Amino acid sequence: MDRSATTTLTTAMAEQQHTDNHVQSLPEMVYQRLRSGVLKGEFPPGQILRQEELAQRFGASRVPLREAMTRLETEGLLELRPRRGYAVISLEPEEIQEIFALRAIIEGHAGAAAALARTDKDIKAVKALLLKMEKVSISTPEKANAWLxxxxxxxxxIFLSAGLRHVSRVALMLRDMVEPYIRIEIGLTMDVAEAQVEHRQIFDALVAGDSERLGHLSKIHCEHTAARLIKAL
Structure with missing residues (x-):
């Protein structure tokens, strides 16, 4: 095979590999964009998701879209309604309280573990995020989103500091289920004063390595968030 033919073949193989990678990544891209839209309230609780509209919006066929919806259903973010298709999960106040009760137990456990396992690197990373949060003035929807x-x-x-992979996975799944409602509450009240105080207390307990206190504060933080949310809704 001459040099020009070899170059042509190599180029064709590279282009095919690029195409294959694009095809393989498309379902993940659709999943991430749809998931982000649900969590950020672009698709509010109860909204029916029209596959034709979403396929056009994401520039994808229905195959990766159905795959993404199935994944989000298993995560508790979507539900399949007979003869209507997929819809964003809509929770009753009692269900929200149930989820937060579970979060309080799990995050209390994770917080207690984090206080014992945290390193100087963990403390530095958590502090940087706390300082950024404290500088955000919740005055517009954009700033509210930045704070969230x-x-x-x-x-x-903090979950990462605990080093409990399975506990963290469950905690994040439960948080995602109520995240759209938290965004609604913050958007309505524009008030994060109580949460900010609690974040500072949580950080101080992390620095002190006080396992009992951090576990308690993490639990109380979940309970207070639930109370504010139910009141706002």
Whole structure:
């Protein structure tokens, strides 16, 4: 085979590999975009998801879209309604309280573990997120969204400090189930003062390595969040 033919073949193989990678990543891309839309309230609780509209919006066929919806159903973010298709999960106040009761137990356990396992690197990372949160003034929907992203990152980093992979996975799944409602509550009240105080207390307990206190504060934080949410809704 001459040099030009070899170059042509190599280029064709590279292009095919790029195409294959694109095809393989498409379901994940659709899943991530749809999941983000649900969590951020772009698709509010109870909304029926029209596959034709979503396929056009994401530039994808129905196959990766159905795959994404199935995954989100298993995560508790979507539900399949007879003869209507998939809809964003809509929770009753009692269900929200049930989820937060579970979160309080799990996050209390994770917090207690984090206080014992945290390193200087963990403390530095959590502190950086806390300081960023404290600088955000909740005055617009955009700033509220920025605070919420930092809030999630703050708690995620504490979960990571605990080193409990399975506990963290369950905690994150439960948080995602109520995340749209938390965003609604913050959007309505624009008030995170109590949460900010509790975040600072949680951080101080993490620094002190006080397992009992951090576990208690994490549990109380969940209970207070649930109370504010139910009141706002």
């Amino acid at each position: 992203e930092l809030n999630s990152a703050f708690h995620d980093r």
